[in-house]
Amino acid sequence: MTSMAGATETITNGALNTTLKNSAHDPSHRSGDKRRGGLTDEQIRKLKGTHTLEAHDLSCGYSGKAVLEHVSFKIQSGDIICILGPNGVGKTTLFKTLLGFQKPLSGYVTLDGVNRSELSRRELAQKVAYVPQLHTTPFSFSALDVVLTGCISHLGIFETPSKEDYARADMIFDELGITDLEDRIFTQLSGGEQQMVLIARSLMQDSNILVMDEPTAALDFGNQIRVLSCIEGMAQRGHAIVMTSHNPDQAFLCCSQALLVLANKKIIAGAVDDVVTEKNLTQAYGVPVRIAETKDTQGNSLKTCVPLLH
Amino acid sequence: MTSSNNTKQADQSLVKDSGDSLPDQKASSNGSGSSYDSSYKRHNWKNFINCIICIVIVCALFVLGLGIGRVSISAQDVVGILATHFFGAPGNWTAAATTIVCDIRLPRVIAAVLVGSALAISGASYQGLFKNPMVSPDILGASAGASFGAALAILWSFNNHGVELMAFGMGFVAVMLTYTSARSIGRNANQVLLLVLCGLIVGTLFQAFVSAIKYTADPDSKLPEITYWLMGSIANVTWDSLRVFIIPYIIGVVPLLLLRWRLNSLSFGDMEAKSLGINVDLLRGIYILAATLLTSAVVSIAGVVGWVGLIIPHLVRFIFGPDNRIVLPMSLFVGAGFMIIVDTACRTLMASEIPLGILTAIIGAPFFFFILIKTSKGIEKGD
Numbered sequence: 001m002t003s004m005a006g007a008t009e010t011i012t013n014g015a016l017n018t019t020l021k022n023s024a025h026d027p028s029h030r031s032g033d034k035r036r037g038g039l040t041d042e043q044i045r046k047l048k049g050t051h052t053l054e055a056h057d058l059s060c061g062y063s064g065k066a067v068l069e070h071v072s073f074k075i076q077s078g079d080i081i082c083i084l085g086p087n088g089v090g091k092t093t094l095f096k097t098l099l100g101f102q103k104p105l106s107g108y109v110t111l112d113g114v115n116r117s118e119l120s121r122r123e124l125a126q127k128v129a130y131v132p133q134l135h136t137t138p139f140s141f142s143a144l145d146v147v148l149t150g151c152i153s154h155l156g157i158f159e160t161p162s163k164e165d166y167a168r169a170d171m172i173f174d175e176l177g178i179t180d181l182e183d184r185i186f187t188q189l190s191g192g193e194q195q196m197v198l199i200a201r202s203l204m205q206d207s208n209i210l211v212m213d214e215p216t217a218a219l220d221f222g223n224q225i226r227v228l229s230c231i232e233g234m235a236q237r238g239h240a241i242v243m244t245s246h247n248p249d250q251a252f253l254c255c256s257q258a259l260l261v262l263a264n265k266k267i268i269a270g271a272v273d274d275v276v277t278e279k280n281l282t283q284a285y286g287v288p289v290r291i292a293e294t295k296d297t298q299g300n301s302l303k304t305c306v307p308l309l310h
Numbered sequence: 311m312t313s314s315n316n317t318k319q320a321d322q323s324l325v326k327d328s329g330d331s332l333p334d335q336k337a338s339s340n341g342s343g344s345s346y347d348s349s350y351k352r353h354n355w356k357n358f359i360n361c362i363i364c365i366v367i368v369c370a371l372f373v374l375g376l377g378i379g380r381v382s383i384s385a386q387d388v389v390g391i392l393a394t395h396f397f398g399a400p401g402n403w404t405a406a407a408t409t410i411v412c413d414i415r416l417p418r419v420i421a422a423v424l425v426g427s428a429l430a431i432s433g434a435s436y437q438g439l440f441k442n443p444m445v446s447p448d449i450l451g452a453s454a455g456a457s458f459g460a461a462l463a464i465l466w467s468f469n470n471h472g473v474e475l476m477a478f479g480m481g482f483v484a485v486m487l488t489y490t491s492a493r494s495i496g497r498n499a500n501q502v503l504l505l506v507l508c509g510l511i512v513g514t515l516f517q518a519f520v521s522a523i524k525y526t527a528d529p530d531s532k533l534p535e536i537t538y539w540l541m542g543s544i545a546n547v548t549w550d551s552l553r554v555f556i557i558p559y560i561i562g563v564v565p566l567l568l569l570r571w572r573l574n575s576l577s578f579g580d581m582e583a584k585s586l587g588i589n590v591d592l593l594r595g596i597y598i599l600a601a602t603l604l605t606s607a608v609v610s611i612a613g614v615v616g617w618v619g620l621i622i623p624h625l626v627r628f629i630f631g632p633d634n635r636i637v638l639p640m641s642l643f644v645g646a647g648f649m650i651i652v653d654t655a656c657r658t659l660m661a662s663e664i665p666l667g668i669l670t671a672i673i674g675a676p677f678f679f680f681i682l683i684k685t686s687k688g689i690e691k692g693d
Binding site for chain 2: 096130141
C-alpha cells in the first residue's frame with residue numbers, strides 16, 4: 001500500500017496542484033529516481049496529466065440556500081481526493097453539483113479546462129463516470145449487462161454494444177480479477193462484488209475522471225481494502241478520482257488530497273497531512289481524535305486515526 | 311467513432327500494463343476470460359436460437375388458430391388454403407373452407423397477434439421504464455381514458471369507426487394529462503413516483519366518468535353495449551380496422567425496439583442513467599409516447615384486455631432473463647402466441663363467445679401466481 005511519503009504538493013492560487021505520486025511498488029523511486037517502468041515522470045504526466053477536474057469557488061445548495069460555500073480544488077490524473085465530513089453537511093450536494101445534476105449557486109466546475117455547463121450529458125459522461133453507493137435494482141441483470149451499460153455514451157442512439165464492446169467488457173472483468181462474476185446475477189452478488197462490478201462499469205465508460213460515492217460503505221474490512229487498492233490502481237493508470245468516505249484512515253492510505261467539510265459551511269482543503277489532523281477531525285466530528293503512526297510493509301511511516309471515547 | 315476507438319485501445323493498453331497492481335484479486339480470476347469475444351458469441355448465439363424457436367412456435371399457433379373452430383380444418387389444409395388464396399399456388403379447396411379461413415378467421419387471428427404483441431411490448435416497456443415489475447400498460451390511465459372515450463361514443467350512437475377513434479383519442483389524452491401534470495409538479499422530484507401517482511389520479515377520474523356514463527345510459531340498449539365493449543373482444547375486427555390499426559402499431563413498436571437497450575440503464579435510477587450519458591427525460595418521453603400509442607390503439611379495436619401486458623413480460627423475463635434487448639422482442643412473440651391461444655379458447659370453449667378480457671384474467675391470474683412461486687424459489691436458491 002502506498003504511503004504519502006512519495007508525494008509532493010505545491011499550493012498555487014489557493015487551489016492544490018498535486019504532482020504524480022511515485023509508484024508504491026518499487027521503493028527505489030522514493031529516493032528521487034525519475035524513471036518508472038521505462039517511462040520518465042514527464043512522459044507519464046504527458047500521458048495522464050491531461051485530465052483535470054476543477055472546482056472554482058463553488059457554492060452549492062437547494063433553491064438559493066447554500067449548503068456549501070467557496071469550495072475550490074483541483075485534481076488531475078493520478079490524484080485521489082477524499083471528501084470527509086460528518087453526515088448531513090452537504091457532501092452529497094457537492095457531489096451532485098460536480099456531476100451536473102444540480103446547478104451551482106455560484107462559481108463553476110471545469111473538466112479538462114472546459115466549463116461543465118457547456119457540455120452535453122453525453123460529453124459529460126465521456127469525461128466523468130459516477131460510481132454510486134450500492135443499491136438494488138428490481139430486475140436481476142447479469143453483471144455483464146450492468147457493465148455493458150457503461151458504454152452508452154460512446155454509442156449512437158440506436159446502437160447496441162458491438163463485438164468490440166463485449167471484448168472490452170470481458171477484458172475489464174479480467175483486469176479487475178472478477179471474470180467469474182460475469183454471468184452471475186448482480187442483485188445476488190455480495191456488497192464487495194457489486195462494488196467491483198460498478199467500478200467495472202465506470203471503466204467501461206472510458207472516462208478519466210471518476211466520482212465515487214462512499215465506495216467502501218457497507219463493505220467488510222478486507223473488501224474495503226481490496227476496493228481501495230483497486231481505486232489506487234486506477235489512479236496510477238491515469239484516472240483522477242473524487243471519493244467520499246466516512247473513514248479518515250482511507251485518506252492516509254491512498255489519497256493525495258483531502259477535503260474536510262465542517263458544519264457551518266466551512267471547508268478545509270489541501271494535502272492529506274495538512275487537512276486530516278487531530279484538531280480538524282475533532283472539530284469536524286465533535287469527538288476527540290488522536291493520530292498515531294505505524295509502518296507499512298515497506299517500512300514507510302503510515303498515519304492512522306483513533307477516535308477516543310469521552 | 312474512429313477517435314473513440316483509438317482512446318479505447320489506448321486505455322486498454324494502459325489497463326494491461328499495470329494489471330499486476332492488483333495481485334490478490336488477480337488470483338481469483340480463472341481462465342475463462344482468455345478468449346475475449348467469448349461472451350459476445352455466447353450471448354448472441356443463445357438469443358438467435360431463442361428467437362427462431364419463438365417465431366416457429368408463433369407460426370405454428372397461427373396455423374392452428376386458423377384451423378380450430380366450429381368447422382375444424384387440418385393444419386396442412388390451412389397452409390394450402392392460404393397458399394392458394396394469397397400466392398396462387400395450385401390447390402382445390404371448397405369455397406366454404408376458403409371463406410372460413412381467409413375471411414372469417416384470418417383477420418381475427420391477425421388481430422390477436424397484433425393486440426397480444428402490442429400489449430406485451432408496451433407492458434415490458436412500462437415495467438422497464440418505471441423500474442417496477444408490477445406495472446401494466448394502463449398504469450398511466452390509457453385504458454381508463456380509452457374506456458371513457460368508447461363509452462361516450464357508444465352513448466352518442468357513433469358508428470364503429472367513431473367508437474374506435476374516440477377510444478384511441480381519449481386514451482392518448484388521459485396519458486398526456488398524466489404526463490404533463492407529473493412534469494408540472496416538479497422536474498427535480500422523483501418523476502417515476504409522480505407519474506405513477508398522477509396515473510392513478512387520472513385513471514380513477516376517468517373510471518368515475520365511465521361509471522357516470524353507464525349510470526345515465528339506457529339500460530336496454532346502450533348499457534349492455536358499453537359493458538360488452540369494455541370486457542374486450544376481437545370478434546368483430548374487420549380488415550378495415552386492421553388496416554388503420556397497423557399504423558399506430560408500427561409507429562409504436564419501431565422506436566420501442568430500436569431504443570430497447572437504453573431501457574436497461576434506466577433500471578438503476580435517473581441519476582445513474584444521466585451519469586451514463588442518457589437524456590433520461592427524452593428517452594422516457596419517447597417510451598411513454600410509443601407505449602401509449604400502442605395501448606390506446608389496442609383498446610380502440612379490442613376493448614380493455616387486462617393481464618397480458620403484466621404477465622407476458624414476466625414470463626419472458628423468467629425464461630430469457632431481464633436484458634431488455636431480449637425482453638422486448640420476445641414479448642412481441644410470446645404476447646402474440648398467448649393471445650392466439652386465448653382468443654381461440656374464447657370462440658371455441660363455449661357455444662357463445664366469451665369476452666376476451668374475462669378469459670385473459672382467468673388464465674392470467676393463476677399463471678401469474680405460478681410464475682411468482684417459481685421466481686421466488688429461484689431467488690432463494692441464488693442466496
